[in-house]
Amino acid sequence: MQRLLTSARQFLPAVQGAAGLAELQRAGGMLSVRSFSSEPDSHDDFKPQVKAAAAGSVEAVIEEDISSHDVFLYMKGVPQAPMCGFSNMACAILNLYGVDYGSRNVLADPEVREGVKKFTAWPTIPQIFIKGEFIGGSDILHEMHQKGELKKALEGVKQAEE
Known part of the structure; x- marks a missing residue:
């Protein structure tokens, strides 16, 4: 749970910060986050997928x-x-x-x-x-x-x- 909360900090707005995390931890809730990476060494499954329609x-x-x-x-x-x-x-x-x-x-x-x-x-x-x-x-x-x-x-x- 601590690892999940630690990694969740980067996705929560700065305004909520520790208060939001503390509230989530008190409630025993889970946070599900899916992020995409555009790093060159990242696997294709984690890169943004955009379907561009062909012209016409x-x-x-x-x-x-x-x-x-x-x-x-x-x-x-x-x-x-x-x-x-x-x-x-x-x-x-x-x-x-x-x-x-x-x-x-x-x-x-x-x-x-x-x-x-x-x-x-x-x-x-x-x-x-x-x-x-x-x-x-x-x-x-x-x-x-x-x-x-x-x-x-x-x-x-x-x-x-x-």
Whole structure:
């Protein structure tokens, strides 16, 4: 325990100093600390790991998504559990037509979330693509549904398997 507390001193702010350590020791608590080293003789497992995205990789992901599905939805959450009302509405409308559609949860990937906004110059999520063409958000999808335009746009689109 003393070794742990001694090594913990370097990670505690100077303001807390000995008082913080004494309190930790009185409580019998354990301190778990993981540090990374950039020393040249350090093992690679202890060096900082940074995954750098290749230039254009977000655009490539978006291109792949919309080209591999007749209908694709960038949304918050997943179709079985939308995480916002607008995403829920988009899923409900697409489900009403019974079409097969792909989706990507932008909450799980902030790079794609911002990338799709730049790709379409549309500031909000969800975003719907039909046959590779950007349609808009859930409000546009809803308007198309009300006007009967969505049925025509979805002609020839594969139906979802039940």
